[in-house]
Amino acid sequence: MHDIRMIRDNPEAFDQALEARGAQPVAAKIVALDAERRDVSTRLQAMQGRRNEASKAIGQAMGAGDKERAETLKAEVAEIKSAMPQLEDRDRALGEELNALLAGIPNIPADGVPVGPDEDSNQEVSRWGDQRNFAFEPREHADLGPALGLEFETAAAMSGARFAFLRGSMARLERALGQFMLDMQSTERGYTECQPPLLVRDEALYGTGQLPKFAEDLFKIYRNSNWLEFQLRKIEEKISGDATLRETIEAASEAEREWREMGGDRLWLIPTAEVSLTNSVRDQIIDDLSQPLRLTALTPCFRSEAGAAGRDTRGYIRQHQFSKVELVSICEPDDHEAEHEHMVRSAELVLEALELPYRKMLLSTGDMGFGARKTYDLEVWLPGQQAYREISSISWCGDFQARRMNARFRPEAGGKKTEFVHTLNGSGLAVGRTLVAVLENYQQEDGSVAVPSVLAPYMGGIERLEPAA
Template identity: 70%
Template sequence: MHDLRFIRENPEAFDTALARRGAEPAAERLLSLDAERRDNSTRLQQAQSRRNEASKAIGQAMGQGDKDKAEALKAEVAELKQTMPELEERDRQLGAELEAALASLPNLPADDVPEGADEDGNVEVSRWGTPREFAFAPVEHADLGPALGMEFDTASAMSGARFTFLRGPMARLHRALAQFMLDFQSGERGYTECNPPVLVRDHALYGTGQLPKFAEDLFRTGDDLWLIPTAEVSLTNSVREQIIDDLTQPLRLTALTPCFRSEAGAAGKDTRGFIRQHQFEKVELVAICREEDAAVEHAHMVASAEAVLEALDLPYRKMLLCTGDMGFGAKKTFDLEVWLPGQDAYREISSVSWCGEFQARRMNARYRPEAGGKKTAFCHTLNGSGLAVGRTLVAVMENYQQEDGTIAVPAALAPYMGGVEVLKPLG
């Protein structure tokens, strides 16, 4: 959500920032609605004040025996009682219209975000690791997986496309990755482990920006609850409608949850294999902090995701996303793309975003800049993957594949694998 006061004071700057994201100018429309609402609110307040004054004057006129004046005042009060509901309804309509208009606009990009229309405008910041040289032609995980317990047909028969059934050591490796990531983020990087709901109400998804714009990308239950597309929704909403007394240290949260996405906006993409699923697991990272701490916190979160890839010895590159490729609620985003030798390409495995006040305004999440003071400010929120478990499994499979079709287990996962060092074809 955007700050109306900023738009009033900086309409041209607001439209310029929107233009960087490929959005049409909106300041004039927003300010027109705002002016009409404020004018209507003034008229309503004046009507309420006059009604109270006239009602009081009726008693005084009656006490003075001035029946004509009393009758005139009664007529005025009656007229005001008819007018005020109309003003109240118009106030409600204008407020809802203004909120809907603000909610439809993406976050404004940070000044150092490069301009671009799509992923071709992203900028590579750095690379880590050297892709392995194979003595054989590496194959994609979708070809390796079925013999090892990654069953696409089994899941498709019961659930349809974009679901996968994992069996035996493959399921163990998936669990090992999830546990390793969660232990690492909570034990080494300062995040507090949480176990949040995966079913949420409308306002939770509105708060983090998925609703109303991206409803078609979500799954909804019959009792008006939504399955979360990421634990970002649950973790960030844990501070909804709150005032945090002390935010001198960022609030860091992490959770391993199933995530659910209809992928309505990704028709035809990655239909083969385990890359883009309707149901998947992810270790999510969320931070709530002050504005002055946001840049450092963003760097910390990116480094937390990078550290997992480095611990697993998976080559990756860090990309600064351009204005046209960032998510709706993001102010600045870094993507980590892991090397997949089977595809001979880098593919996204983590997206780490700083959202500024955008989500906090939608959730009314605030803090006190001065301990014990009355003044409040909106929090800054950040979120990222630390990491997506399924995509990390794909990366391990492709980078650790052997010529005989087996998969070596990364050393970092040994404590979680119960002695299994190699994934072999199931009998």
């Protein structure tokens, strides 16, 4: 969420920042809505003040025996009361319209972020590691995996496309990777290990920016859904009949109210543990943030990938369900740059420990995520594809998420003044994509895959994944 005062004071600069992100200018509309809302609020406050004054004066007039004045004041109070509901409705409607508009606007890029429409404008910052010279033609993981226990057809039979079934040492390798990453981040890099919920409410996804704009990319579930579906069918019948739009909306609102009274609820499967970890400070005031609050979790993640049709449909790169070690940091505004570098380095160290070549990319304005001000991607080398592919994305969001979550801190101990925190998030790393990188970089000519030495304590003596006979 954006600071309305900043937009009001710098409308041209705000539109220029949005233009760099490929978004349409909206400052004039925001400023006009804000001005009207403030005017209505001012009028409403004046009416409320006058109503209170007149109500008090009625008692004084009655006490003084001035019935005529008392009746005049009563008439004035009645007139104010009759006019206020319309003004209150307008104030509420303007506030909702303004909030809805602001909620759909992406974060503005930081200084130094390359301007461009897509990934072709990203800038390479550095590279690490030497690409292995194979004495044979390296294969892609989708060709290697099935014989080693990475089964796509088994999963498709029960769940459909973009799911995988891992068996035997392949499942052990994925578990080893996740635990190795989690151990590194929690014991060496200062992150506190967490086990957050996988199901969250609307407010949590709104707080981190997935809602309302990206609802189609998420999976959701409903409790007591059969009753709600029955009510929605009745509403659909009204829509096709003679009901007015207002009657239809009122019926839908009433159905939702009754459904919630019955214990009905809508929950969403998290697309990343960023949602749960970042929302752990929602509606809080942190008294001491002299040291960044660093959190990490290894969780399943769920994405419908509605906007990714045709991309990576083969293999284990882009799945509906996958595991990831997430890194989240909550810090003071002055600490964000150092914290961003710390988070990037935390992800890099995992790749270096696994001896996987990678490159570091600074994303352009057109390739950054909705809530980011600045993002680095780490791209791992996949010899089977002869390409670098994203394995971690690490973003600084400024106070964009904090405003949506109302997460604050006190700059001075014991002080009354509060400020919004800054939030950062990143992968340390995506476990499935790391598995892909290990398969392709450690493959052998006979179809087996060597296990990276750093994973030996986690593999129970397994040194190599062998293809099935």
